[in-house]
Amino acid sequence: MNNKVLRLVRPNILNLTPYSTARDEYKGPLGIFLDANENPYPDADGGGFNRYPDPAQREVKALLSEIKGVAADRIFVGNGSDEAIDLAFRVFCEPRTDNAIAIAPSYGMYRVAAAINDVEMREVRLGADFSLDSGAIMAATDEHTRLLFLCSPNNPSGNLFPRGQIAALIDGFPGMVILDEAYTDFAPEGSSFLGDLDRYPNLVVLQTLSKAWGMAGLRLGLGFGAREVIDIFSRVKYPYNVSAAVQGIVAERLRESARVAAQTAEIVSERARVMAALEASPAIATVFPSDANFVLVRTTGNPREMYDKLIAQGIIVRDRSRIPGCEGTLRITVGTPAENDKLLETI
Ligand SMILES: Cc1ncc(COP(=O)(O)O)c(C=O)c1O
Structure with missing residues (x-):
């Protein structure tokens, strides 16, 4: 060895x-x-x-x-x-x-x-x-x-x-x-x-x-x-x-890699759409670059307030604002196109 x-x-x-x-x-x-x-x-x-x-x-x-x-x-x-x-x-x-x-x-x-x-x-x-x-x-x-x-x-x-x-x-x-x-x-x-x-x-x-x-x-x-x-x-x-x-x-x-590749491509393209829409939202101050199936955003206002409002609409994201270095942020997983539409509409 x-x-x-x-x-x-x-x-x-x-x-x-x-x-x-x-x-x-x-x-x-x-x-x-x-x-x-x-x-x-x-x-x-x-x-x-x-x-x-x-x-x-x-x-x-x-x-x-x-x-x-x-x-x-x-x-x-x-x-x-x-x-x-x-x-x-x-x-x-x-x-x-x-x-x-x-x-x-x-x-x-x-x-x-x-x-x-x-x-x-x-x-x-x-x-x-x-x-x-x-x-x-x-x-x-x-x-x-x-x-x-x-x-x-x-x-x-x-x-x-x-x-x-x-x-x-x-x-x-x-x-x-x-x-x-x-x-x-x-x-x-x-x-x-x-x-x-x-x-x-x-x-x-x-x-x-x-x-x-x-x-x-x-x-x-x-x-x-x-x-x-x-x-x-x-x-x-x-x-x-x-x-x-x-x-x-x-x-x-593992034999269904074609289906997985198609889903992954859709998630990646939805990620770009979600990021662009979030960039344009006055409620979002920063959209951090992402190569994953989630996006970290810094909210303009209190992130906890946005988190609670999203929950009230049945949308659950991850509040990362208490993590040092992530103050003011929420982490949002990319969902299906319909789920993403609802998220963007609500934000
Ligand atoms: C960076 C990272 N590694 C590993 C894991 C967990 O992977 P597994 O489900 O294989 O335990 C996660 C889950 O969120 C993750 O974010």
Whole structure:
């Protein structure tokens, strides 16, 4: 394994003997399975749920490999991106000793996962225009820094960070960079770092089926990285972390990429329409640039008043005005054309 990465893994994790499931020990053809203490009677609807699911999620990973152009053994599949975020702490950070860095404002789970794992989180503020301050990030590192969380396009600001700036950070950062690309499907082609994994052994790219793929309720998060890193994540995860029901439905839906592409294109075009209309509204002071499926706006008046008025019309947006750096803002997800019409009319 790449030495730089190897040195970052906690020794207890590096030395871990993972749980070995019955399906890890026998991978041959179908037979009479008397090895996993399962109930032998199939359920009435033929779902096969009397059997444990595939712990390696091979069918889902094979489909993802084709769609994403990444080898299956470089893909981690978990119970939402949140599982991969938590695993990053468990694999790389010694509680009460190591620290992690995240940009702020950004997705709130990085901080929560750090707190749960008893790892110090150092937050580096973005500029007033939500630009990335690479110097401040590097200045926040010390010999115990293990992780950097970048989110691009960033939630809640919506902006994509410049590729060159992200690349330079991955190159210079002394630990692992976890690049959260949850919203990448709504961003211009070529902005993802998925094609650059070979160049950066200290990079883990996170994506999710919760956004463009429309499967938030199924809970499927993806991690892409060096083979060795993905192997360690797989050894540390719960053996059966994705249920058979979810694996089955996801495998079906991953075959519907044409429908997903059409929906994504419509959301992106609706985003432009919504942003232009909001720009023209006297109730909105600023519309921040967005490469995601949501738009952050700063209201002219009190954001809470607008929030309440929208609720009164049955429209629920996210009040982000109490987050430092987001004062006066609301975050609005792009909906269907009819939903967007109602939003714009109301505002
Ligand atoms: C940046 C970012 N990452 C991850 C997630 C969560 O993804 P998942 O549903 O896969 O846990 C979200 C959800 O809002 C998000 O905004």
